[in-house]
Amino acid sequence: MKYDAVFFDLDGTIIETIPLWQRAYLETLQEFGIKMNVDDFMSKIYVTSQPLIEALAEQGVVDAPTVQKFRAQRDQKYCEILREEVKWIQGAEQTLRSAKKKAPLGLITGSWRPYVEATDARLNLSKYFEVIVTANEMEQGKPHPSGLLIAAKNLQVNPVNCIYIGDMPFDIAAANAAGMTSCLLWGKDTPVGADGGAQIVCKDLEEVKERILT
Numbered sequence: 001m002k003y004d005a006v007f008f009d010l011d012g013t014i015i016e017t018i019p020l021w022q023r024a025y026l027e028t029l030q031e032f033g034i035k036m037n038v039d040d041f042m043s044k045i046y047v048t049s050q051p052l053i054e055a056l057a058e059q060g061v062v063d064a065p066t067v068q069k070f071r072a073q074r075d076q077k078y079c080e081i082l083r084e085e086v087k088w089i090q091g092a093e094q095t096l097r098s099a100k101k102k103a104p105l106g107l108i109t110g111s112w113r114p115y116v117e118a119t120d121a122r123l124n125l126s127k128y129f130e131v132i133v134t135a136n137e138m139e140q141g142k143p144h145p146s147g148l149l150i151a152a153k154n155l156q157v158n159p160v161n162c163i164y165i166g167d168m169p170f171d172i173a174a175a176n177a178a179g180m181t182s183c184l185l186w187g188k189d190t191p192v193g194a195d196g197g198a199q200i201v202c203k204d205l206e207e208v209k210e211r212i213l214t
Contacts, residue, residue, distance in 0.1 A: 095209050107131070
């Protein structure tokens with residue numbers, strides 16, 4: 001184990017939230033009279049980390065009050081789902097317990113803090129992490145490295161001596177931009193080609209334990 005800190009992404013990396021986020025987002029779109037299928041949502045919004053205001057503008061929704069109303073309804077729905085249904089990805093807790101014995105851990109997620117708090121209420125994930133950085137604290141979302149650099153600064157470690165583990169191309173781009181070792185963890189929704197640029201590629205969390213945490 002050669003890292004001063006190990007940083008993890010959240011959604012799709014250690015917890016199974018992507019289908020829950022899809023449901024909250026798509027159901028709210030439907031309530032606003034907008035139809036979108038799962039494939040379009042994943043390719044046009046999720047994988048590209050498209051800001052809400054841009055996603056709604058493409059559907060003809062441009063006035064600020066409607067955007068804010070949509071955001072509030074979507075977020076309320078999603079937090080309710082998280083508190084009732086969110087689950088760990090298989091092997092996540094064992095991986096975190098192993099990692100915590102080796103180095104300080106950080107969580108860096110593009111999710112908003114209320115989402116993380118709702119998840120924490122069900123899974124108590126915060127017990128594993130010395131620092132948690134959410135979209136609320138980031139200057140810009142991934143692939144910008146600001147969240148990763150904030151986490152490293154809070155732990156007083158050099159980013160060059162850290163690793164960031166995530167399941168999406170923007171996780172890899174953010175890690176590389178921060179100067180961290182980038183590790184792609186193949187997940188259920190990781191797109192083809194996401195491993196381009198990744199310094200380490202793992203097929204599952206068991207491989208993360210074997211290759212990174214020993």
